[in-house]
Amino acid sequence: MASVSSQQQFRYTQPPSKVLHLRNLPWECTEEELIELGKPFGNVVNTKCNVGSNRNQAFIEFGDLNQAIAMISYYASSSEPAQVRGKTVYLQYSNRQEIVHNKTAADVAGNVLLVTIEGEDARLVSIDVLHLVFSAFGFVHKITTFEKTAGFQALVQFSDAETATSAKDALDGRSIPRYLLPENVGPCNLKITYSGHSDLTVKFQSHRSRDYTNPYLPVAQSAIEGGGQVMVGLDGKKLETESNVLLASIENMQYAVTLDVLHMVFSAFGPIQKIAMFDKNGGLQALIQYPDTQTAVVAKEALEGHCIYDGGFCKLHLSYSRHTDLSIKVNNDRSRDYTIPLIPVVNTQPSILGQPVPMMGPPDQQYNVSQYTPISDPAMIPQSQAGWGAAPPAVAQSMPLQMHNNIYMPPGNVPPQMPPGNVPPQMPPGNVPPQMPPGNMPPGMQFSNPGMLQPAATMPAYGSDRIQ
DNA sequence: AGCACA
Numbered sequence: 476m477a478s479v480s481s482q483q484q485f486r487y488t489q490p491p492s493k494v495l496h497l498r499n500l501p502w503e504c505t506e507e508e509l510i511e512l513g514k515p516f517g518n519v520v521n522t523k524c525n526v527g528s529n530r531n532q533a534f535i536e537f538g539d540l541n542q543a544i545a546m547i548s549y550y551a552s553s554s555e556p557a558q559v560r561g562k563t564v565y566l567q568y569s570n571r572q573e574i575v576h577n578k579t580a581a582d583v584a585g586n587v588l589l590v591t592i593e594g595e596d597a598r599l600v601s602i603d604v605l606h607l608v609f610s611a612f613g614f615v616h617k618i619t620t621f622e623k624t625a626g627f628q629a630l631v632q633f634s635d636a637e638t639a640t641s642a643k644d645a646l647d648g649r650s651i652p653r654y655l656l657p658e659n660v661g662p663c664n665l666k667i668t669y670s671g672h673s674d675l676t677v678k679f680q681s682h683r684s685r686d687y688t689n690p691y692l693p694v695a696q697s698a699i700e701g702g703g704q705v706m707v708g709l710d711g712k713k714l715e716t717e718s719n720v721l722l723a724s725i726e727n728m729q730y731a732v733t734l735d736v737l738h739m740v741f742s743a744f745g746p747i748q749k750i751a752m753f754d755k756n757g758g759l760q761a762l763i764q765y766p767d768t769q770t771a772v773v774a775k776e777a778l779e780g781h782c783i784y785d786g787g788f789c790k791l792h793l794s795y796s797r798h799t800d801l802s803i804k805v806n807n808d809r810s811r812d813y814t815i816p817l818i819p820v821v822n823t824q825p826s827i828l829g830q831p832v833p834m835m836g837p838p839d840q841q842y843n844v845s846q847y848t849p850i851s852d853p854a855m856i857p858q859s860q861a862g863w864g865a866a867p868p869a870v871a872q873s874m875p876l877q878m879h880n881n882i883y884m885p886p887g888n889v890p891p892q893m894p895p896g897n898v899p900p901q902m903p904p905g906n907v908p909p910q911m912p913p914g915n916m917p918p919g920m921q922f923s924n925p926g927m928l929q930p931a932a933t934m935p936a937y938g939s940d941r942i943q
Numbered sequence: 944a945g946c947a948c949a
Binding site for chain 2: 494496498499523526527528531532533534564565567569570571574575576577579580581
């Protein structure tokens with residue numbers, strides 16, 4: 476039985492109160508706008524905006540009950556609804572008799588911001604991208620990232636509260652510009668409050684935390700720290716050095732995992748240079764090479780423990796390889812160098828469990844360049860064949876988008892139902908969607924240009940998602 | 944679009 480009392484608070488007929496509750500406000504709404512809204516009806520003695528988890532609610536308190544009644548009555552019969560910034564706001568008597576201002580840490584301006592990154596792909600936002608975004612407002616001293624129930628969060632430390640405030644005002648509620656994110660990463664909204672902290676403790680430089688005032692801090696193998704509290708200890712197993720090459724081992728391999736499947740899965744995080752597959756200890760392993768460590772870190776974080784296929788099949792275990800550059804002698808069904816589409820294909824008949832695996836693209840067409848016109852100078856390679864510098868064909872763009880919704884789900888929830896023996900759509904080798912690997916920005920984009928990110932008005936990339 | 948989140 477549903478309780479009746481819980482519904483009562485939402486009944487249309489609230490008993491009158493000097494305090495009005497407003498909802499459906501634009502997130503930008505200020506106290507001044509609330510005062511403007513209430514002033515015609517009386518003396519607004521108190522307001523509170525940005526209330527609720529969506530920060531789209533507010534309260535207005537009048538000096539006199541009759542003034543509150545006047546405002547409610549007016550809009551109850553008006554043909555024009557109450558509006559803030561052109562947005563209709565709904566008002567009713569509050570169930571409280573006065574506004575209580577509970578100043579919390581989040582309301583007190585400080586030099587450290589608590590940033591919540593919202594979005595399906597929030598955890599794929601690298602610390603470098605955050606650094607870039609916040610550096611537009613001043614020198615960023617430290618960043619720590621961590622996951623809480625609120626989601627993926629970061630603490631960003633500036634020199635002073637003024638700088639932090641300018642960043643907060645400009646970025647709160649806005650989205651990280653698309654061009655800073657890998658193409659297949661969905662929108663990431665920023666929600667920003669002040670943190671109670673004033674100085675973060677960063678013991679190691681890691682993918683989770685950085686101290687930009689002390690670049691010579693030891694680089695962590697696996698240290699994770701957040702908000703001055705050490706959140707994860709070192710466990711011997713995780714003492715591994717990051718690398719641009721991942722070692723993947725595949726557990727419970729009920730279904731065929733082909734080179735192209737691996738390419739599809741791992742290229743969701745950035746361009747792949749090389750893949751080599753081999754058998755070890757009766758299981759399948761693969762080395763996957765990215766151009767940079769950052770991308771590999773992101774891919775490892777996102778994919779570790781996840782299954783390629785639904786139902787717990789083909790579970791990935793990832794570690795960093797000691798290799799940095801794989802030596803691929805020949806392109807075949809177990810190894811491929813995507814940077815040089817000219818290595819001849821050894822056309823071995825791919826066969827798994829005795830069943831021939833259908834190839835989606837005819838191999839001799841894919842590699843005919845190498846067969847007929849061996850070119851040694853990469854500059855002579857036609858654009859369309861030249862790896863990820865090339866313009867992406869439609870296939871390459873749409874495919875990872877499909878994948879990426881699946882990848883980040885909890886294990887077992889992941890993927891397209893693929894019956895054994897079926898090979899998913901393949902990306903033609905050498906045609907990788909153009910992505911900016913995290914942390915691999917062109918030098919000109921680093922820090923230096925505050926104007927680039929700062930004024931919201933000239934930065935349509937921010938906020939454009941939110942305004943409707 | 945529905946009551947203050949520390």
